[in-house]
Amino acid sequence: MIGRVLVIAQTVWLETLRRKDVYLLAVFALAALAVLMGLNVFGMRNLVGYIKETGLLLVWLFAWILAVAVGVRQLPGEELSGTVFSLLAKPVTRLELVAGKWLGTWSIAAAATAAFYLVLAAVVLVRGGSFDLAATAQALVLHVCFIGIVSALSILFSTRLHADAAATLAAALTLAAFLIIPHSAGYTGQMDGFAGGLLLAFYFALPHLELFDLRARVVHDWEALPAPVFLQIALYGLALMLLFVALAWLAYRKKRFSRERLY
Amino acid sequence: MNNALPTLAPRQPGAEGPAPAAGVVFIAAMVLMAFALACRLATPGAHPFESGAFAAKLLGVTRGEVSGQFFSQADYVFHKGIYAQSASRRDWFAGLKRAMIPRGHCHLHEEGILEIMPWLYFATRADPHNMEAYAVAAYWLAGEAGRPDLAERVLSEALRNNPSDYRAYMEKGIFALKSGDYPRAARYLDKALQCVPAGTGQGRDAIAIDLASVLTYRGLLYEIEERPVNAMECYRAVIAMFPGREGLVGRVREIEQKGRPDQSPKDLAAILLRQRRHVCSEGEQAQAGEGAKEHHHVP
Numbered sequence: 132m133i134g135r136v137l138v139i140a141q142t143v144w145l146e147t148l149r150r151k152d153v154y155l156l157a158v159f160a161l162a163a164l165a166v167l168m169g170l171n172v173f174g175m176r177n178l179v180g181y182i183k184e185t186g187l188l189l190v191w192l193f194a195w196i197l198a199v200a201v202g203v204r205q206l207p208g209e210e211l212s213g214t215v216f217s218l219l220a221k222p223v224t225r226l227e228l229v230a231g232k233w234l235g236t237w238s239i240a241a242a243a244t245a246a247f248y249l250v251l252a253a254v255v256l257v258r259g260g261s262f263d264l265a266a267t268a269q270a271l272v273l274h275v276c277f278i279g280i281v282s283a284l285s286i287l288f289s290t291r292l293h294a295d296a297a298a299t300l301a302a303a304l305t306l307a308a309f310l311i312i313p314h315s316a317g318y319t320g321q322m323d324g325f326a327g328g329l330l331l332a333f334y335f336a337l338p339h340l341e342l343f344d345l346r347a348r349v350v351h352d353w354e355a356l357p358a359p360v361f362l363q364i365a366l367y368g369l370a371l372m373l374l375f376v377a378l379a380w381l382a383y384r385k386k387r388f389s390r391e392r393l394y
Numbered sequence: 395m396n397n398a399l400p401t402l403a404p405r406q407p408g409a410e411g412p413a414p415a416a417g418v419v420f421i422a423a424m425v426l427m428a429f430a431l432a433c434r435l436a437t438p439g440a441h442p443f444e445s446g447a448f449a450a451k452l453l454g455v456t457r458g459e460v461s462g463q464f465f466s467q468a469d470y471v472f473h474k475g476i477y478a479q480s481a482s483r484r485d486w487f488a489g490l491k492r493a494m495i496p497r498g499h500c501h502l503h504e505e506g507i508l509e510i511m512p513w514l515y516f517a518t519r520a521d522p523h524n525m526e527a528y529a530v531a532a533y534w535l536a537g538e539a540g541r542p543d544l545a546e547r548v549l550s551e552a553l554r555n556n557p558s559d560y561r562a563y564m565e566k567g568i569f570a571l572k573s574g575d576y577p578r579a580a581r582y583l584d585k586a587l588q589c590v591p592a593g594t595g596q597g598r599d600a601i602a603i604d605l606a607s608v609l610t611y612r613g614l615l616y617e618i619e620e621r622p623v624n625a626m627e628c629y630r631a632v633i634a635m636f637p638g639r640e641g642l643v644g645r646v647r648e649i650e651q652k653g654r655p656d657q658s659p660k661d662l663a664a665i666l667l668r669q670r671r672h673v674c675s676e677g678e679q680a681q682a683g684e685g686a687k688e689h690h691h692v693p
Binding site for chain 1: 471474475476485487488490491493494495496508509511512513514515531535541544547548
């Protein structure tokens, strides 16, 4: 089973590299970094903190775009081209197909993210800045967890929707989970009755993606997270990934394919 | 050889209109003329990005909000990314979130202060009328960062972008006072007094506090110039606005009774300028006395 999942993941890599999404994002990231490095801030040119902060923001943004864009087109792409019929005619189960697509999406987005981190680290070091190695490693691991969750969500939505709708839904949900859900608990006290209860339900039910964001720790040179806290967040991330992949499989395992519906 | 393809015979000069070379020369001449005119018409230092025209076009009326966000980011960086967390919830997520952010209250110091400059720079680029961003940048550059040359440059840019804003002149005047250039300080403070808006509109309280500061500094400069009558006029104007300023009331009484106060104007100016420092509501000990300006903390 593992072998078949890895082969499917490999095809995701090949397809993504062929479509050059990663290269395009890398060019954007490099261009943005070059502009940031060239800024003349009130006559000063040797500042590095804002490059770290803006660079990490770009890395997060590009990793998110990549995970959603690659994830949502995998299953609908196979169905549109008709290759899903020959794929499933081989001894490949739907679970293996979903798992392989997710693994491929996650791994290529994670690899691109790691490469972006390396480029950013090089730029910061060249400018005379520094990174706390432990804090940065933790930030990267949790960032990779975040990418895994976003990839799984994208795959989940694409099992029942076409690529564009899945992308919109995945992007909206992950943005809401990152930006709005963390603050929603503060409003529950101001709302009473059904509305307050509903908001609280959303707060607990939706993924708390903000927990995976350790950018501030890297940018402001804080020390690494305590190990128990880090492990709790990493395990939470792993649980979310498995949950969404399982949901994707449940949504896909009985799906009847009809090319016309996808056109 | 495919006979169906048209042959590319050499064009006879003048046979079908002007030769292509003439067109190229004409276009090149036009481009050169446009470039020369653009160089001629552009005012030095008025690059669209520098003057904020680019931001104005891109952001429109939201530029103030965007600038405010950059200013808030400068404050966040100044506090090393640590902010007060609400302790309203006690669930697992809130507990993890609390554990992720260090507690306490700390600031950047010395050269580290420079890390807030890019965000203040972006704030001024988004909205060149954000005088507070200019003032805070100049304050830290001249002070802890040890770059008064850059502070002067920042204030000159503020003045260029806000030629009718009293705060630009006030900051220039205070900077000159700090540098010991009293005639220049007096000129700028007089200009600030001329530009203070009249009326009771929004932000009047802040304007009144600024006006009191300018009058106080101007009064001290009058004292340095041996013009106590003018100094008393300034002090009385401040007392009329803020009757509770006992120190100034006492100073006026001393001038009236003895002709000169016990504390020299230069010493008092130095104290006031020192008090006009970063004042933080929590953490560090704040010595906010008379004339202390809380707004110089990135709020």
